[in-house]
Amino acid sequence: MSKEPVAVVGIGQTKHVAARRDVSIAGLVREAARRALDDAELTWADIDAVVIGKAPDFFEGVMMPELYLADALGAVGKPMLRVHTAGSVGGSTALVAANLVAARVHGTVLTLAFEKQSESNAMWGLSLPIPFQQPLLAGAGGFFAPHIRAYMRRSGAPETVGALVAYKDRRNALKNPYAHLHEHDITLDKVMASPMLWDPIRYSETCPSSDGACAMVLTDRAGAARAPRPPAWMLGGAMRSEPTLFAGKDFVSPQAGQDCAADVYRQAGITDPRREIDGAEIYVPFSWYEPMWLENLGFAGEGEGWKLTEAGVTELDGDLPVNMSGGVLSTNPIGASGMIRFAEAALQVRGQAGEHQVDGARRVLGHAYGGGSQFFSMWLVGAEPPDS
Amino acid sequence: MPEVLKAPLVVEFPFTRSLGPVQSAFLTGLRERVVLGVRTADGRTLVPPVEYDPVTAEDIRDLVEVAPTGTVTTWAWNHAPRRGQPLTTPFAWVLVRLDGADTALLHALDAPGPDAVHTGMRVRIRWAAERTGAITDIACFEPYDGDRAQPAGHTGEFEDPVTGIVAAARLDYTYSPGRAQTAYINALSGRRTVGERCPSCRKVYVPPRGACPTCGVATSEQVEVGPRGTVTTFCIVNIKAKNLDIEVPYVYAHIALDGADLALHGRIGGIPYDEVRMGLRVEPVWTEGSRYPDHYRPTGEPDADYDTYKELL
Numbered sequence: 001m002s003k004e005p006v007a008v009v010g011i012g013q014t015k016h017v018a019a020r021r022d023v024s025i026a027g028l029v030r031e032a033a034r035r036a037l038d039d040a041e042l043t044w045a046d047i048d049a050v051v052i053g054k055a056p057d058f059f060e061g062v063m064m065p066e067l068y069l070a071d072a073l074g075a076v077g078k079p080m081l082r083v084h085t086a087g088s089v090g091g092s093t094a095l096v097a098a099n100l101v102a103a104r105v106h107g108t109v110l111t112l113a114f115e116k117q118s119e120s121n122a123m124w125g126l127s128l129p130i131p132f133q134q135p136l137l138a139g140a141g142g143f144f145a146p147h148i149r150a151y152m153r154r155s156g157a158p159e160t161v162g163a164l165v166a167y168k169d170r171r172n173a174l175k176n177p178y179a180h181l182h183e184h185d186i187t188l189d190k191v192m193a194s195p196m197l198w199d200p201i202r203y204s205e206t207c208p209s210s211d212g213a214c215a216m217v218l219t220d221r222a223g224a225a226r227a228p229r230p231p232a233w234m235l236g237g238a239m240r241s242e243p244t245l246f247a248g249k250d251f252v253s254p255q256a257g258q259d260c261a262a263d264v265y266r267q268a269g270i271t272d273p274r275r276e277i278d279g280a281e282i283y284v285p286f287s288w289y290e291p292m293w294l295e296n297l298g299f300a301g302e303g304e305g306w307k308l309t310e311a312g313v314t315e316l317d318g319d320l321p322v323n324m325s326g327g328v329l330s331t332n333p334i335g336a337s338g339m340i341r342f343a344e345a346a347l348q349v350r351g352q353a354g355e356h357q358v359d360g361a362r363r364v365l366g367h368a369y370g371g372g373s374q375f376f377s378m379w380l381v382g383a384e385p386p387d388s
Numbered sequence: 389m390p391e392v393l394k395a396p397l398v399v400e401f402p403f404t405r406s407l408g409p410v411q412s413a414f415l416t417g418l419r420e421r422v423v424l425g426v427r428t429a430d431g432r433t434l435v436p437p438v439e440y441d442p443v444t445a446e447d448i449r450d451l452v453e454v455a456p457t458g459t460v461t462t463w464a465w466n467h468a469p470r471r472g473q474p475l476t477t478p479f480a481w482v483l484v485r486l487d488g489a490d491t492a493l494l495h496a497l498d499a500p501g502p503d504a505v506h507t508g509m510r511v512r513i514r515w516a517a518e519r520t521g522a523i524t525d526i527a528c529f530e531p532y533d534g535d536r537a538q539p540a541g542h543t544g545e546f547e548d549p550v551t552g553i554v555a556a557a558r559l560d561y562t563y564s565p566g567r568a569q570t571a572y573i574n575a576l577s578g579r580r581t582v583g584e585r586c587p588s589c590r591k592v593y594v595p596p597r598g599a600c601p602t603c604g605v606a607t608s609e610q611v612e613v614g615p616r617g618t619v620t621t622f623c624i625v626n627i628k629a630k631n632l633d634i635e636v637p638y639v640y641a642h643i644a645l646d647g648a649d650l651a652l653h654g655r656i657g658g659i660p661y662d663e664v665r666m667g668l669r670v671e672p673v674w675t676e677g678s679r680y681p682d683h684y685r686p687t688g689e690p691d692a693d694y695d696t697y698k699e700l701l
């Protein structure tokens with residue numbers, strides 16, 4: 001028996017900000033969930049199961065927060081699952097929910113991911129002082145910057161490419177009312193002039209720390225037929241993992257990322273992603289990861305990703321727009337960041353992305369990764385159901 | 389086999405909590421010696437209050453005051469109180485249904501011993517002398533044989549409400565790095581770097597983990613690597629990290645020690661930061677009394693050819 005097609009019929013986000021001091025964690029997730037239900041014109045009673053994700057519990061210090069969030073998400077008396085895959089968790093959470101629908105376990109599933117970074121310090125949570133080990137010498141960006149230098153060496157990319165990505169994403173964010181950073185006076189010169197924190201990473205090429213939540217309502221064919229607005233259809237979805245460190249690990253283009261993308265394209269019948277996909281929401285926490293992931297995802301050959309960025313191909317009006325929403329560079333509630341990528345991809349093919357809508361977007365990729373390039377999750381969504 | 393290393397690991401952090409409207413009213417109430425619950429659609433009063441109805445999932449904001457007296461619904465004796473618990477002498481953990489509430493609140497009961505505690509016993513709140521808007525504003529419960537107190541019908545509106553709290557958390561672990569890392573750390577004390585070779589793929593892991601992450605097999609063959617190595621990639625750190633006494637800018641590098649199949653991390657010194665490059669040949673500089681090399685400095689050898697380390701990037 002073939003899989004049940006999976007449709008996204010409701011999407012909700014909070015306005016992402018540095019600190020939501022007016023709400024509890026429950027109030028934060030509730031806001032996104034409520035908006036997703038409203039978008040789908042459904043009530044709590046229409047939801048069969050809830051799948052929730054967030055980054056490590058140390059980020060807020062609430063152990064297993066899903067237990068206390070059941071009331072807020074209308075999950076009492078229903079199955080509720082928690083997904084853990086570090087920074088990619090928003091994507092994997094959506095895929096676990098989608099698989100429940102595809103397998104006909106449930107008809108309509110609410111999926112949600114969140115982070116309330118203001119309640120703690122993620123960097124602290126990631127660098128506990130382990131006895132006998134050398135303390136981390138470089139801070140948050142120090143993990144990523146050497147990999148970026150390796151990419152620059154391998155590809156011969158000019159030093160300006162990172163700034164171009166940051167300038168583009170921050171301008172895109174101005175068209176997205178939910179984005180955290182709205183830098184109205186952003187210029188390329190300002191990005192270039194921002195302090196070099198972890199050379200080659202400038203301050204303006206790093207992601208912010210955000211409080212936010214994102215939710216989606218996923219449903220089957222029958223649910224999609226009742227939806228008040230056009231659904232987005234899942235055409236392919238996959239997860240892959242590999243160790244954070246091993247001999248032969250390629251941090252510039254991890255094998256797990258390549259394999260994950262290839263699986264998604266195979267499911268969706270995509271043979272030339274660069275031509276057949278109309279846009280991508282890619283997890284780019286530091287600007288240089290745009291060209292790196294363009295290669296890893298098969299949108300460009302090895303060493304060629306930066307040329308797409310430099311030529312303006314990934315601009316909102318380019319022919320492969322990337323991070324139309326402003327991306328992780330403009331909004332980063334860590335656990336939710338992956339789901340925001342998935343949801344923004346769905347908004348595009350539904351034609352609901354507002355000012356940052358790509359005209360005629362029919363197939364858009366949502367991508368997430370995390371845990372030191374350990375986990376990858378991706379989906380491709382389309383305006384048409386997978387069978388037609 | 390030498391003894392495996394062990395050390396205490398304390399993880400603690402002052403997490404902050406934004407309370408939202410309902411918990412804000414509840415904790416502010418405690419500060420003012422008022423206990424508030426919420427009334428659900430089906431007419432029950434929940435104490436402690438919740439923001440969303442567990443039955444209908446709807447918002448609940450109907451605050452209602454209950455009495456500071458109540459009944460123990462169940463309990464457990466705590467023979468040995470630990471750090472941070474409400475009382476320092478042995479006490480009972482109790483669930484108390486306050487008069488006017490339909491659910492029970494977890495707290496401590498000050499009683500001389502387990503024989504003095506029973507389900508159904510009447511208790512009342514003993515308020516803390518100094519109250520800040522926290523659950524500890526209830527110092528504990530105490531046995532009570534007086535009348536049921538009458539709540540004053542507080543609305544839940546307060547001047548100067550508490551909107552956030554600090555929830556200090558502390559976890560005490562005993563950490564052991566395991567057999568392989570213990571051997572690695574012991575070798576470091578003789579200023580030698582010893583990894584382990586995978587019997588299957590022959591890769592040398594430094595530091596060793598005791599198993600090969602790609603082959604999934606145990607490793608045991610010890611291999612001394614270095615002391616010299618090659619800078620495979622690096623970044624220049626321009627911001628001072630907290631708790632780190634290193635002058636910026638400095639170079640944080642990935643260094644593939646000769647004979648190792650993946651890079652470890654270290655600081656580069658003995659050369660201006662802007663002259664560090666990929667392929668630079670380096671050696672460790674040890675200081676008295678430190679477990680790891682303080683930094684790595686150039687050896688003066690010609691740079692390594694890119695092809696010799698590109699697989700280690």
Ligand SMILES: [Zn+2]
Pocket residue numbers: 586587588589590591600601602603604
């Ligand atoms: Zn091996």
